[in-house]
Amino acid sequence: MRNLLYAIAVGLVGAALLHIVIILSLPSFTGRDAYTRVQSFGETNRFFPLANTSDTLAPINDDPAMKTAVCTFSVENGPIRLFAAGDVPFWSLVVYDGASNEVFSMNDRTSVSGALDTLVATPIQLIGIRKAVPQELEQSILVEMRGEEGYAVLRTFVPTRSRQEAATAFLADASCEAFTAD
Template structure:
């Protein structure tokens, strides 16, 4: 009987200690969400190619056949225009809001001519753009995003080492620019 009582007391104390450790460590985890890590990599409205060094390693999914670039943006002033083209076997784009909820995704298979041409805008901005669509956006995919801040993740596949230069070129030349609706 004494062994059972001892086991129960040790179990309750162990559970209490474990809960205390979890509660005290939560602030360390909550201050490093994906959006904040993307913002910390570099300036907004610019794609940054990730590598395993620095904080980029924490954002990578560990797939050795994928190369990734990220771009943080803020739609409060202007929409953002995402563009990329190049000879890669596959690419995909995912757009997330600041809470890391996926807003939009596509790949080269669903794009116009295999090139990336996406305009991300707030609802009011998008309504103004649709009223007088600029010629440069005639082939663009228009994405409405209610949340003001977010980030885009552009990935490309490197199935063999010989595709590495093309992937680096594709990601480094990708554009994530603020788009001036007024002119």
């Protein structure tokens, strides 16, 4: 009898663990994970604003007090520079790898001059850059990314309608481009 109860308990625990693993891995098998959805915008190295509603699988901006833009990128052929400046009350940036793991995050309070100026690169690329930092990167924040593909999410706060235009311009002028040293 004791062996039967033990076998049932082990079976239930095993089944519960199996179900948890399946549920957590389901997005990567269905193509509906965050990275795949962000890639659906098509073009890399460009910030795309998110709509407040969506009829597709594309990500949406679900907070009316925030405006959001995303950019997919690859650092395989060189670093990516993320830059944005403007008169907004608050902005934040999060960089994710291809598995949607957070690599780096910051906001306007932790930036050097209140503007977004970040370089995302592989460890090997950063070694070369740190040996002789180009003048245009002296105030930039250097971010090490172990994988080659990822995406960045840039958000800005829109407390009132009068700030809507500035927030839209901030995201429209944001750049997510390959960096080439001059």
